[in-house]
Amino acid sequence: MIDQRLLPGDFKILSYDQFQDVAVAIQSMVIRGAPAIGAAAAFGMALAALQSNAETKNELNKDISKAGFLLNQARPTAVNLSWAVQRMINETKGFPGSVSELRQHLLEFAKKIADDDVEINKKMAAFGAALIQDGDHIIHHCNTGALATVDWGTALGVIRTAHEQGKHIHVFVDETRPRLQGARLTAWELEQYGIPYDIITDNAAGHLMRRGLVQKVFFGADRVAANGDVANKIGTYMLALAAYDNGISAYCVTPISTIDFELERGDLIPIEERSQDEVLGLSLLGQPTAPENASAKNPAFDVTPYRLISAWVTEKGVIRPPFRRNLEGIKEG
Numbered sequence: 001m002i003d004q005r006l007l008p009g010d011f012k013i014l015s016y017d018q019f020q021d022v023a024v025a026i027q028s029m030v031i032r033g034a035p036a037i038g039a040a041a042a043f044g045m046a047l048a049a050l051q052s053n054a055e056t057k058n059e060l061n062k063d064i065s066k067a068g069f070l071l072n073q074a075r076p077t078a079v080n081l082s083w084a085v086q087r088m089i090n091e092t093k094g095f096p097g098s099v100s101e102l103r104q105h106l107l108e109f110a111k112k113i114a115d116d117d118v119e120i121n122k123k124m125a126a127f128g129a130a131l132i133q134d135g136d137h138i139i140h141h142c143n144t145g146a147l148a149t150v151d152w153g154t155a156l157g158v159i160r161t162a163h164e165q166g167k168h169i170h171v172f173v174d175e176t177r178p179r180l181q182g183a184r185l186t187a188w189e190l191e192q193y194g195i196p197y198d199i200i201t202d203n204a205a206g207h208l209m210r211r212g213l214v215q216k217v218f219f220g221a222d223r224v225a226a227n228g229d230v231a232n233k234i235g236t237y238m239l240a241l242a243a244y245d246n247g248i249s250a251y252c253v254t255p256i257s258t259i260d261f262e263l264e265r266g267d268l269i270p271i272e273e274r275s276q277d278e279v280l281g282l283s284l285l286g287q288p289t290a291p292e293n294a295s296a297k298n299p300a301f302d303v304t305p306y307r308l309i310s311a312w313v314t315e316k317g318v319i320r321p322p323f324r325r326n327l328e329g330i331k332e333g
């Protein structure tokens, strides 16, 4: 894993051989981004199978189910985590070979989950890039690029493909308080792709839209409810509200694995609360940015109601409202 806590200052790769450490890496955000933590959890499950001393497939299944329980606790909002864990558990059911063949199969299957992610992202990127015009100025929230996935990215993958198609685009990068995934990670990626950008404070987005300086808004998703409500990085809701008020299209780029068909609406999505230290720990000119005894509240995600979203870009095509009905068409297609 690239240690995303250290970027852009340091590029360091960490390796793990214990699933317990993978769970800690996900929780502490060494790795982050919904599809990336899904793939990491799948490899965590494969490690659990390799760590297990089980002599029967039944015992192995029990061991990896326990590992799945631990991995699932690491972060609650992104559904890709439990989706990947469940897919790994499903692979053990009815497996025809020996217990050592099953261990090998689980490793191969984790690799497949990772490889599929890249293929899916490229498909979404092709559909999404068709929504971008030459000359567009785009606001992007959080980090949804290669770092947040296995490669290429979701919303940032769309922007990257539009750039590769020769479209002249400019990205306004929401810095994305409190962990600054935009300023630290998205800007770092955009530099490597040669895409022009400016970092903006999250608070500046509405102002730029009112001034007519923005044509599109793109973001990813950590979980999409069956009605199209989107849980994504905190700040997405305010961004979508401002886009709606200014008649600017707001697009959510989401693989189908991020849609939670079991959840009727976004209010039911569990929202991760992270440590207040993430909010209070910043310093400015070497000085703390809050009084010593200040307390903070730190929800890591918010829910954007479907009515504020212009379209959802998936690997099967662009879903326009009404989401629920048009999603059915795409699932069957």
Ligand code: MRU
Pocket (backbone or CB within 6 Å): 032, 033, 034, 035, 078, 141, 142, 143, 144, 145, 148, 149, 154, 155, 181, 219, 220, 221, 222, 232, 233, 300
């Ligand atoms: O808390 P993070 O950094 O894991 O949150 C990630 C996001 O909100 C991304 O926008 C997202 O995972 C979706 S797209 C890859």
